[in-house]
Amino acid sequence: MTSVIIIGSGLGGLAAALRLQHAGFQVTLFEKQTRPGGRSSVIEEHGFRVDTGPTILVMKDTFEETYAAVGQDMNRRLDMIQIDPNYRIYFHDDTHVDLYANMAELAAEVERIEPGAAESLFDFIGAGARKYALGMDFVVRNYDHITDIANPRAGLRLLRTGSHRRLYKQVGHYFKSDKLRKAFSFHSMFLGLSPFDALAMYSLITYADLARGMWYPRGGIYSIVEDMVALAEQLGAQICLGTPVQEIVIEAGRAVGVRLESGEVVRADMVVSNADLPYTYKKLVPAAYRKQYTDRRLDKMQYACSGYLLYLGVDKTYSHMRHQALYFSEDYRANLDAIFKTRTLPAAPSFHLNLPTVTDPSLAPEGHSLIYVLAPMPNLQGSVDWNEAAPVVREQLLTQIERLVDPDLRAHIVWEREYTPVDFEQGINAVHGTAFGSFSHGFFQSSYFRPHNKARDIQGLYFVGQGTYPGVGMPMVLLSARLVTERILREWN
Ligand SMILES: Cc1cc2nc3c(=O)[nH]c(=O)nc-3n(C[C@H](O)[C@H](O)[C@H](O)COP(=O)(O)OP(=O)(O)OC[C@H]3O[C@@H](n4cnc5c(N)ncnc54)[C@H](O)[C@@H]3O)c2cc1C
Structure with missing residues (x-):
């Protein structure tokens, strides 16, 4: 059986463990902390159980697809509840606006703040839907060559949506009210980007959130982590908690295993790192093998x-x-x-x-x-x-x-x-203590330009999670697990 070591049990690491174990690989996962989940963790104390990280679950289909890929129906395993309104937004002057998923209620709410703006709302959501459809083509993709982003037709259609402009400014074309401009632009913060700097492309998140629904699994987001761990173990993966990896062992240019902090060396046919990507290069890959992502290059990148x-x-x-x-x-x-x-x-x-x-x-x-x-x-x-x-x-x-x-x-x-x-x-081990993910999502740190899910200089070393493409957030790291699994299956067939 071909063996895989995964470093880190964030949602991306767990989803990769599920997919690879299901595909016939023998997965061993090493997690530094005593609880799995990484950024999606939980605190259980004195009868309280609080999700410590993500609480906003959008693009539910990416979760369903992760389960379906390993022969499971997520909606049978977890009790998913739709939240509506998605948010109440409070302003400093003691007013608020409710962002309903129900479009009639949302339109009424928008009218209350800015009479006549309901029509613009539907234009805005329609434009978001177009960006979503076009943008997903660049999101769900393994990149090998720069030509992979050169899809002239999709590129042209994206330009027509004004995706290359700044988000806050573009939202301003739809809404005059400062309150609505804030309410429909803040989503880029989830990617670690200011709406004043983010590409207008990212209003596709606002669309995904409002038009495709926001969900809550009963028991909290951590119920998903717990369920994925149980499922991975049931499939035969070995999950070792409280076991930090100290180094990726590289022999003749190939990753052949890991050295744990205990000193033990565990060998495998390949290594997939779910730990922060800049941390992986800086701390786990010996300097002699860091030709592509040197400390200098990593230090120059933009962090969220x-x-x-x-x-x-x-x-x-x-x-x-x-x-x-x-x-x-x-x-x-x-x-x-x-x-x-x-x-x-x-x-x-x-x-x-x-x-x-x-x-x-x-x-x-x-x-x-x-x-x-x-x-x-x-x-x-x-x-x-x-x-x-x-x-x-x-x-x-x-x-x-x-x-x-x-x-x-x-x-x-x-x-x-x-x-x-x-x-x-x-x-x-988040470099510079970033919260949602390490690298921010400027144009030159997205899609092809984001670090790829396979190390260029080191054979058998792959990446999964927010540091590689598509990027930051639960749906994206689940997609990254799908992409790296597809790559590994292609290369190790
Ligand atoms: C406060 C907060 C709120 C958020 N809100 C949302 C939200 O509402 N919706 C949303 O979709 N996303 C949200 N996010 C973002 C989302 O949680 C992350 O993008 C995603 O969970 C990252 O998953 P990942 O697979 O990249 O792994 P990570 O969660 O980054 O996990 C990496 C794992 O690697 C482990 N590790 C590191 N070094 C080692 C080592 N040497 N040896 C072994 N293990 C190691 C770490 O301990 C960690 O468990 C939020 C994040 C935070 C922190």
Whole structure:
């Protein structure tokens, strides 16, 4: 049996383990942490169970396809609930807008904010649908040669959608209201990009989110990780937790196994790294073999943003709240510039507010709620000292959450944890402590230009997860597992 070692149990690593084991390879997966999941982890303490990372599940078809590829029906294994409205968006002036998946309700909501804008909404969503259809052709693709991106017809049609323009500016062609411009442009943040810099192409995420639905698996996103681990083990894969890899062993230009931190060498026919790609090259590949991705080249690449997270267990329930919400601070631009340009602490952070117990009370003891707050922050390339910054940001966030959720909030907090950019670096080896993924999604770090899923200089070394193409986010890393499996099957037939 041809053997594969996978380094890391993020969703991409787990999906690759499932697909490769199902295809007849013998998979052994080594994970540094004592829990699988990577960025999609969980904390279970004092009766609370909180997803620590992703909470927004869109492009459900990529999850279904992952399961179908190994002969399983995801919707039978997991209880998927559609969330509608997808988000409530709060503005600094105490107003809000609900982004409904139900188009009639969404149109009414948009009209309430900007009379006459419903027609523009449907134009905007239609344009998003075209970008989605054209863009997916560049997303679900293994790249070998630069000519693979040269699809003149698709390229021309994409140009006609204005995909090469800036996202925030293009959204401005549809909506006059500043509030709607924010509400329909923030999605690029999920890729670690400011909407002022992101390509308008990425409004396809807004389309995928609103028109194709947002989902929640009962038990939380971590239920998917747990189910994938169980399924991989059932298929025969070996998953070793708390087992950090120290080095990829390379002999005569070929990856032949890994050296664990314990010193043990485990050999295999190939190695697939799901650890951060820049970390893999910098720390796991011996310098003599790093001809393509040298430290110098990796240091010049653009890294995505990080985040500060606050998880609260509260002895109250909040029926007036939505499952998902966002808060935009008054100066949207200043907040984004602090994160992406000056890499300083935003004066007034915008944030994502998630109350999963609104949909799923089983995540907390009876009569209690979970509050998850994610404030995008600069990555560690800036000079923020997180020992000093964390209490300041916590205080700013609590003050805002008191306004939005409960003026008595602090008196009801019974459990609390936080996670800073430094934790991303130390916990999962994320270079510069990036949150959603390592490399940002500028044009020259996307599709063909993103690091490929196969090392050019080292035979038998592959990559899966957010560092390679298609990129960042759960649906994309599941697709990366499909692409690397297709490549391996082609090469190892
Ligand atoms: C706070 C937050 C919110 C997010 N929100 C969303 C969202 O709402 N929707 C969405 O779709 N996406 C979201 N994302 C992004 C998404 O979670 C990630 O893009 C995706 O999960 C990354 O998966 P991956 O396969 O690349 O692996 P990762 O999750 O990056 O995992 C890599 C694994 O490799 C392990 N590893 C590293 N070094 C070693 C070593 N030396 N030896 C062994 N193992 C090692 C790490 O411990 C880790 O488990 C969010 C991410 C975060 C952090």
